[in-house]
Amino acid sequence: MSGGLSRPLAWVLLPITAAVLVFILAPLVVTIAISFNDTAFVVFPPHGFTLKWYGEVVSDPEFLGSLAFSTELALAATAGALLLGVPAAFAVVRGRFPGREAATAVLLSPLIFPVLITGVALLQLFAILRSDNTSLNLFLAHVLVTLPYVVRTVMASLMLADRTLEEAAQTLGAAHWRVFRRITIPQIAPGLAAGALFAFMVSFDNFPISMWLADAQHNPVPLLIFQRIANVFEPSLAAISTLLIVFAVGVVIVVERVAGLRRGLAM
Amino acid sequence: MAAPPAAVDFTSLAGPFRRRLPWPSPASLGTCVQLLPAVLFLGFFFMLPAATLFAYSFLTQSAQGNVGLPLTTAHYQHFFGTALYSRVLLTTLRISLTTTLAAALLAYPVALVMVRTGAMTARIITMIVIAPLIVSVVVRTYGWEVILGNGPSGVLNWLLLETGVIRHPVRLLYTEAAVVIGSLHVFFPFMVLPLASALGKIDPSLDDAATTLGAGSGRRFCRITFPLSLPGLAVGGCLVFSLTAGSFVTPAILGGSGAQMLGMLVDQQILTVYDWPFGATVATVLVVIVLAINLASMRLFDRRRRNAR
Numbered sequence: 001m002s003g004g005l006s007r008p009l010a011w012v013l014l015p016i017t018a019a020v021l022v023f024i025l026a027p028l029v030v031t032i033a034i035s036f037n038d039t040a041f042v043v044f045p046p047h048g049f050t051l052k053w054y055g056e057v058v059s060d061p062e063f064l065g066s067l068a069f070s071t072e073l074a075l076a077a078t079a080g081a082l083l084l085g086v087p088a089a090f091a092v093v094r095g096r097f098p099g100r101e102a103a104t105a106v107l108l109s110p111l112i113f114p115v116l117i118t119g120v121a122l123l124q125l126f127a128i129l130r131s132d133n134t135s136l137n138l139f140l141a142h143v144l145v146t147l148p149y150v151v152r153t154v155m156a157s158l159m160l161a162d163r164t165l166e167e168a169a170q171t172l173g174a175a176h177w178r179v180f181r182r183i184t185i186p187q188i189a190p191g192l193a194a195g196a197l198f199a200f201m202v203s204f205d206n207f208p209i210s211m212w213l214a215d216a217q218h219n220p221v222p223l224l225i226f227q228r229i230a231n232v233f234e235p236s237l238a239a240i241s242t243l244l245i246v247f248a249v250g251v252v253i254v255v256e257r258v259a260g261l262r263r264g265l266a267m
Numbered sequence: 268m269a270a271p272p273a274a275v276d277f278t279s280l281a282g283p284f285r286r287r288l289p290w291p292s293p294a295s296l297g298t299c300v301q302l303l304p305a306v307l308f309l310g311f312f313f314m315l316p317a318a319t320l321f322a323y324s325f326l327t328q329s330a331q332g333n334v335g336l337p338l339t340t341a342h343y344q345h346f347f348g349t350a351l352y353s354r355v356l357l358t359t360l361r362i363s364l365t366t367t368l369a370a371a372l373l374a375y376p377v378a379l380v381m382v383r384t385g386a387m388t389a390r391i392i393t394m395i396v397i398a399p400l401i402v403s404v405v406v407r408t409y410g411w412e413v414i415l416g417n418g419p420s421g422v423l424n425w426l427l428l429e430t431g432v433i434r435h436p437v438r439l440l441y442t443e444a445a446v447v448i449g450s451l452h453v454f455f456p457f458m459v460l461p462l463a464s465a466l467g468k469i470d471p472s473l474d475d476a477a478t479t480l481g482a483g484s485g486r487r488f489c490r491i492t493f494p495l496s497l498p499g500l501a502v503g504g505c506l507v508f509s510l511t512a513g514s515f516v517t518p519a520i521l522g523g524s525g526a527q528m529l530g531m532l533v534d535q536q537i538l539t540v541y542d543w544p545f546g547a548t549v550a551t552v553l554v555v556i557v558l559a560i561n562l563a564s565m566r567l568f569d570r571r572r573r574n575a576r
Binding site: 008009012013014016017020021023024025026027028030031034042044045083084085087088090091092094095096097103106107109110112113114115116117118120121122123124125128140141143144147151198201204205207208211212221222225226229237238241244245248249251252256 | 301308310316323379
């Protein structure tokens with residue numbers, strides 16, 4: 001906006017905004033601060049300084065097992081969602097067929113459904129089908145929750161892509177596949193990368209689906225943290241949380257660099 | 268992380284039929300191949316289970332745990348006829364509504380600052396608003412548990428004790444207020460982003476014209492900025508309300524038995540009591556609330572748009 005903020009308005013809005021930003025950062029900052037506590041319990045204000053909780057976390061087999069499982073699950077789910085979602089996004093943006101709007105609504109429909117309930121419904125489906133392969137169940141469920149995000153980001157970047165460039169290439173005699181590889185893909189690549197990264201995080205952070213389908217041998221990180229909140233009072237939990245916060249901030253910076261945050265998330 | 272609900276415009280469905288497309292042409296066959304896997308996947312792993320869950324809420328569970336006929340509405344009567352469950356429903360609605368209102372009040376100034384300051388400030392604010400979105404809800408809720416801790420070493424209690432506001436630690440955790448604070452934190456970006464995008468679309472020349480015509484800043488806000496931001500506010504409000512109503516982690520950790528919500532009731536009925544039909548009933552009630560809110564807001568704004576034309 002060219003207008004900017006008028007002086008009296010700025011006096012009201014800026015302090016409120018600052019306070020909200022403090023509110024947003026507070027739980028993250030507090031978590032990071034107490035992860036260096038050298039007491040056996042979480043206390044505030046932070047007491048002493050130690051890295052021993054980090055040492056404990058990186059040699060904790062239960063945490064490492066969960067971390068490996070969550071990472072594999074998120075990678076597999078992202079790959080599955082890309083495989084299903086990218087062609088589908090192409091179809092609804094580029095295709096001309098009856099029911100295009102309806103198809104789009106179907107592709108995005110899991111987003112308006114409470115995720116927790118999607119999880120129960122899947123638990124029920126797998127129980128009826130007698131599918132007791134936990135890894136497979138979790139994989140299918142995570143593809144389902146990440147799919148709409150991939151569809152949405154790819155749709156957004158396809159709508160922004162300049163079609164005249166493709167038409168020009170075609171006029172100049174480039175083959176269909178060559179146009180796709182040299183013109184279309186480079187144009188949507190940032191959106192695609194941001195969508196994939198975001199889908200990875202959606203799966204990696206997911207709790208309300210995994211809580212129904214996981215078991216002791218397949219325990220994603222968010223579930224492990226949830227279980228420990230109830231019975232572990234050491235700062236080691238804060239150390240795990242801090243590692244995840246640092247990881248997430250890294251992802252945010254990468255998405256911002258690659259595609260711009262708001263475009264990357266298609267919000 | 269959820270999208271504004273996709274509006275289905277059924278009038279556009281009639282169009283292509285009238286044009287009589289050459290079908291199936293090679294191009295539409297290709298489209299079919301692109302679209303079908305995703306649609307079949309969603310049909311089998313989303314629509315079908317959702318419909319089955321809905322059906323379960325009308326079925327009967329035998330003593331052996333088998334679910335089947337006869338059809339019954341007994342579970343709904345049980346849900347709405349039991350004071351305990353009505354209380355859970357009311358708590359859910361109250362917490363969701365309070366969170367939505369608080370989010371709207373706090374998001375408005377932030378969104379205004381985002382669209383009306385320099386690019387650099389806007390970028391930093393966007394980063395800070397979005398970053399927590401990518402941190403797991405469980406981690407963020409853990410942070411709030413530490414901040415709201417009931418003992419003297421809970422961060423907020425410590426702060427209030429040190430500054431002399433209170434003499435003894437106050438009970439913050441395991442209350443509805445704690446759940447509202449946690450939910451507000453978790454879902455705040457869903458209010459700010461649609462609001463900022465609605466505010467960003469307002470043509471600045473409208474404000475300039477109003478100023479030239481002698482309107483003060485209060486009048487400009489009430490007659491221009493606020494009405495034009497309503498669609499963004501509605502989208503954000505629907506998202507925050509739906510997400511709060513359907514949440515589990517935040518009420519489970521910060522509310523406990525002090526603020527039981529519908530999601531926790533579903534969990535308890537299915538994983539502890541093994542009462543599938545009743546669990547499905549509670550789940551259906553939750554889904555109906557969420558869909559009703561979204562449909563109502565969609566209707567409202569479609570009508571406004573049509574009237575504006």
